[in-house]
Amino acid sequence: MDLGLNGRTAVVMGASQGLGKASALQLAAEGAHVVLVARNPETLANVKSEIEQGGGTADVQTCDLFDTNSRAALCEFINSLPRIDVLVGNSGGPAPGMAPGIQSEVWTKEFDAMVLGLIEIIDSAAVKMKAAGFGRIVVIGSSGIVQPIPKLAISNTLRSAVAGYVKTLSEQMAPHGVTCNMVLPGRIETPRTQAIDKGTAANLGISVEEARAQSAATIPAGRYGRPEEFGSVVTFLASTQAAYITGSQVRVDGGAIKSINA
Template identity: 45%
Template sequence: MDLGIGGKRALVLGASRGLGMAIAQSLAAEGVTVFAAARSHDKIADWAKGMENVHPLQLDLSKLDEVDQAVDGLLADGGVDIIVNNSGGPPPGTAEKTERGVWLANFEAMAANLFHLNTRLLPMMKERRWGRIISITSSGVEQPIPNLAVSNGVRAAVVGWSKTLANEVASDGITVNVVMPGRIHTQRVDELDGAAAKRTGAEVEEVAAKSRATIPVGRYGKPQEFADVVTFLASERAAYVTGSRVRIDGGAIKSV
């Protein structure tokens, strides 16, 4: 299937590892020019060796000056057609014990600065009457995950923003969607399993086995499986999909 995005330009956030890296690689394989952004610029340069259509970009979402500097460069170079919003996961913790400063810092990095970045890049998409905005959140926005209060709360704000924006720009040929990963086997999932093991006194593999047992397909997802769905949503073929939340969780969320 020709996805019709060869020659398009994409900004992929959080692309140094995990889901962001897999998405950037998947888009690049379709002939998209990818600006792969993250705090760890060197890590992107390492995995992107030999990939002429992947360009590492230094961008720390928690620093507004870096966000604006990156956007300034992209706009001067012609903007982008596809934005993949993918912020790092906040530390685990309960809602009861999370302090105000933690909420504010993570809302700024995971939501406010991300909204600002998209707002600045939108006008060029509207001029071209074509664009794709895809935000990676978490299954926790539908079924809150214990001990991930900040992630559950802040990512839910991204969902509300996405649905609102989708309705505003649909007539401009721009789609806006949210993709919700379940337990995709990345370093982030390994870190969360490790934190759970430390908190409960169990072995890490025991924690992982219990987690896998809650997933109907019986395993963690592969980053490439997730990235392929995101790449389809970024494609010409998905032009009629907007304002949607797409689960990629092996059936883990219990509701319909």
């Protein structure tokens, strides 16, 4: 299947590792020119080299969502691009936290980055896509917006806010050839998942291997997902073939979420 991505430009946030990197690699493999965005230029340079060694092309642009000036610079960069066909919005994840008891200043700081910051960048891309009559906005969320994940109160709450915005935006952008979707990862083999397993092990007084085994046992597929499996779903939603999919939330979780309708 030709995904129609050859020669298109994709901006991928959080591209230095994990789900963002996996998405960037898959998009590049399909012929898209990828702009890699994250905080660490050295790590991004390594991903750029990996893409180029595979025959793809990439550029690097740094951004820290916790820094308003850095966010503004990324928005200006997006506005300066000759074209932007795909935006993979990825804010990373906050530290674990139980509810109640999270301090208000923590909520404010995380909301500014994970919600307002992400919306600013999505809007910059959406304006250019609307003018061009084509675009794919794919936001990486979490299965926690369908079934809250224990000890991840901030993520569950703020990603749900982003989900409300993406759904609203999808209705406004659909007449202009721009789709807006979310991909919800379950347990994918990433550094964040490894950190969560490590924290669970410490809290329960068990080994990381035991914590991981307990987690995997709750997944019908019986294992954690591979980053490339997640990246493939993002890439399909970014394709011309996915033109009639918008306002959707696609779970990539090995069947872990038991809900029928969402």
